[in-house]
Amino acid sequence: MAKDIGIDLGTANVLINVKGKGIVLNEPSVVAIDTKTGKVLAVGTEAYRMVGRTPGNIRSIRPLKDGVIADFDITEAMLEYFINKLDVKGVLSKPNILICAPTNITSIEQKAIIQAAEKSGGRKVYLEFEPKVAAVGAGLDIFQPQGNMVIDIGGGTADVAVLSMGEIVTSRSLRLAGDRMDAAIVAYVKNKHKLLIGEHTAEKIKIEIGAVYDADPEETIEVRGRDIATGLPREVEVTAAEVEEALHETMLAIVGAAKEVLEQTPPELSADIIDRGIMLTGGGALLKGISQLFASELKVPVLLADAPLDAVALGTGTLLDNIAHHKQY
Template identity: 85%
Template sequence: MARDIGIDLGTANVLINVKGKGIVLNEPSVVAVDTQSGKVVAVGTEAYKMVGRTPGNIRSIRPLKDGVIADFDITEAMLEYFINKLNVKGFMSKPSILICAPTNITSIEQKAIIEAAEKSGGGKVYLEFEPKVAAVGAGLDIFQPQGNMIIDIGGGTSDVAVLSMGEIVTSRSLRLAGDKMDAAIVSYVKNKHKLLIGEHTAEQLKINIGAVYEADEKQTMQVRGRDIATGLPREVEVTATELQEALSDVMASIIAAAKEVLEMTPPELSADIIDRGVMLTGGGALLNGISQLFASELHVPVLTAEDPLDAVALGTGVLLDNIQHHKQY
């Protein structure tokens, strides 16, 4: 028998939840390709190690951009590699797949995601919106007639949504998230310190000392890069306060989207959100001070999910069970 799987097809990482086993795969959404032969050289963690470090004939590609498929063939190859690695196919049957997408995705982009999952070895493919799945994975009971608000800050998109009765009532999806934060850090270090750093280094800065509210000036990290003037390698010290400054524009846009969603929310559901608070999920939820920043701007309690990085993948497992349950009746 094939085992049903839930896939969090993220811009930065792919997480796969196998029914009955939980999350069994968490690898970067990167594929290394030999440009001369067109062959896939490495997928996932191995390919991620090659980013910015490959010779001219090998290219590290991130096939998803801003939460949607930018390169269909490479996405299909990546999914096929991961699904085969897990050995979830049955002798005569294919696994059902539940896969997630941002809320502002077009019908053509939806079709591309479903098609990629089918071609990579899936049987029946279900598509669900990311904030709904993340809310379920974070432990919210979205199937009751009460308002639940979620802010999911991933790698390519930030999704803000209010849910009730198992459906999205109002939502906004921004193509502004972890990747744009990394780009903002690269730009800031270039302008402030006259140093060119790679996206890997920017990501490490964000993970280690990234802060968005009342940053601790004593928190610092040494980074190495190329001096703009001399072209030679150089090391500088970056502080958490500088990172707060670097990330301020991206955070302001996400806060503006959250305020928009709250303005469009029916009054009864708004009252529920004051009681229940807002749930933060995704990698962005791990930034220092992020819950305090949202709480001060939105004037409602803000909580961070227990496993913010795994919330979407955990939610796919719960929703897959629901789908299977409904099939039996």
Template identity: 65%
Template structure:
């Protein structure tokens, strides 16, 4: 009957939707397949993701989100409308209230684009909240106390690092290096080192199955298939964990540097709290093998991967939605 409150983790790689009272009801890739001849949307989400790299010339499978912000407004709107229609949250008499998460350093124009896309997709009131703050809440951190908490949220397009206290961000940094960059670096390394062309999906499988970012933490190998750049024919070869660690060195160094910068700008009292409580890792990138060990080594503080790191932002939106009326009647300020 009535529209329900929903929280959306509008990620570069995945969209997760939380419905108040039901929990996480949708977790699908943020991919849209478009027929360029008729300009018609053919598939969205999981179905479109299966088409990536496997479509004829007139069909393009694209990601409408790039680096945590909207790259293609119409496609994002179509994607959100499809997902909201799929979970059937629109009531007969009221539209749902929507809470969407965004990176800490996006511009007011980018904020407006996200808000407008959600409103056109069927939202009544659209609220925006900073991603690391929501991720921390979803990871069961009590950020509303006068003590320091640090979260590193590694998504698909951006990595957000923040120190939180009293329910707000004290110091933060957002960089456009995350899961997608890891895939690209693996793909580029294999192309350069072995003269083998592989697709995005193969690069992602390598990242999940054998890659590590901490030297010596893992010793595995994997057979991969692609197109030989010299002969132009299909070829199979074996790659090792050691090689993939080299491929990811540069990207990981940016994340370590961002975390160090945030710690350098943190007030001393809050730094003392972080030494005691440690750093929480959230987002899909937190599942990258060895990243927690590497950050312990570099930051000299305890580092813990959150339980179900990919769901932290979506769960956080749920907790905020439960208390939305208590917070503020006006749109949440960024």
């Protein structure tokens, strides 16, 4: 008998939750292909190690961009590889799949995600919106007649939503999140230190000393790259305060989206949000000072999910159980 699975199809990472087992896969959304033959050489962690380090005939592709499928065939190949790796198919049956998407995607983009899941081995495919699933995974009871607000900052999109009675009441989705932050760090180091660095290095800076509020100027990281003037390798020191400056514009946009959502929220639900606070999920929630930034800008308590990176994948497990029990929300 096939085991039902929940997929957090992220721009940066794919997480898969197998019913009864929990999260069993967490790998980068990267596929390495041979451009001469079109053959897939590596998927996930192995392909991620190749980013920026491959010869001309090998390309490391991220088939998802800004939370949606940019390359359908490569996405299908990646999903098929992960599903086969987990051995969740039965002898004569295929698994049901619950897959997640940002709130602002078009009906064509929704169909593309569903088709990719079906072609990679799904029997029946259910599509749910990321902030709803993230809220469930973070432990919020969104099925009661009360307001819950979640801000999910992933790799490709930042989703802000207010939920009640199991549905999204008001939401905004921005196609700028972790990837845009990495690009902002690359641009900042280039302009300030005249040093070219790759996306791997930018991501390492973000993870190790990334801060968005009241950063510690004493916190630093040694960064290696290529000097713009000489073309030779060079090392510089980057501070947390500099990272805060680099990320300022992106964070301002996400705060702006959260303010818009709050302005459109019915008064009764707004009162609930003041009582219950806002839940932060996604990899971006791990940036130092992020809860203080949102709390100071939105004047509402802000909470960090226990496992922000896993919230969406955990939520798919809960919702799969509900589907299995034929609960109707």
